Amino acid sequence: MRTQVAIVGAGPSGLLLGQLLHKAGIDAVIVERVTGDYVLGRIRAGILEQVCIDLMDEAGVGARMHKEGLIHGGIEMLFDGKRHRVDMNKLTGGKNVMVYGQTELTRDLMDARAAAGLTTVYEAQNVAVHDFDSTKPWVTYEKDGQQHRIDCDFIAGCDGFHGVCRASAPRSAIKEYEKVYPFGWLGLLSDTPPVNDELIYVNSPRGFALCSQRSKTRSRYYLQVPLTDHVEDWSDDAFWQELKLRLDEEARAKLVTGPSLEKSIAPLRSFVTEPLRFGRMFLAGDAGHIVPPTGAKGLNLAATDVKYLFDAIVEFYKDKSEAGIDDYSRKCLARIWRAERFSWWFTQLMHRFPDDGPITAKFQSAELDYLMNSEAGLKTIAENYVGLPLDFGG
Structure with missing residues (x-):
């Protein structure tokens, strides 16, 4: 098989890149080691910045999202028993985020992708990449007991x-x-109305909590738990009781509980790979970096990686220029490290660390009090949360 771009991975970054390339008339094949149902079964974030929204529109798949x-x-930020609102729209000159799972x-x-008849190979086993340090890379995989090869640019x-x-x-x-x-x-998904119109980030003596949502009828809640905990240790009732203990009185009164649709425990890490380009192979998304979910940046x-890579590939074919692919890693990493910093800082600010003392x-309380009573502090949170401009810092 011959294609222009071989995409390894059919998660959102691989699928988004594939759809953008298709719209630009560039052929791409996607190989994925698991089934499509398994990919859809992964419960992940649901806060979209404008750059992600714009790319979905550019890819022609934004109708249902809108x-x-x-x-x-x-x-809203809850600490010392009181809630404070960060008006991101006002503080950033009209920017918002979108909740869409x-x-x-x-x-x-x-x-x-299916409607366009584009090639996606699910359950591809033993995927391997070859000669990516040359101008003729190739990918191999096994499917139904047979070996397959994809030659690509x-x-x-x-x-x-x-x-x-x-x-x-x-x-x-x-x-x-x-x-x-x-x-x-520890995350719990339930078909219950959200406790609040906007997300509530909680700094509690009992640990961090987050009241999030997927729609007006589906909620997602999180609790900070020790790494030694297991999902089986937490019944639904135990989860709801612990969440109530971390909320303020108003939220406790409004909280609607119900059976969980899904429960899981996700570890938190900050991780960055440098560089993100190796010859004709480029890393994008979680392949190159992981952020704690606190700042909703993953x-x-x-999506930003995909935008930079898509632009670079289009430039290569349209203008016969390698400037974009040569600059891909630098541009991505500049933005990645800013988001990593914010996610690390926000995580430090909102969680209780086991080795920290009462001081x-x-x-944390003093810093949160300063941030909530300072326009500069509020703006720092707001502009990072909605996403820094693509050209921030040059």
């Missing part, structure tokens, strides 16, 4: 943290930065 997505112009975004991209590594693409980069050419946090997020950073909680 119909069902919820526009949020602010978030990653599962739904992925489904829209899958449906569009470029390989897009959109295969996540545990994928083959980053693992195939020469160790002498790669540097990895990582911070693992000493707690996880999917949005992946750290006082520091």
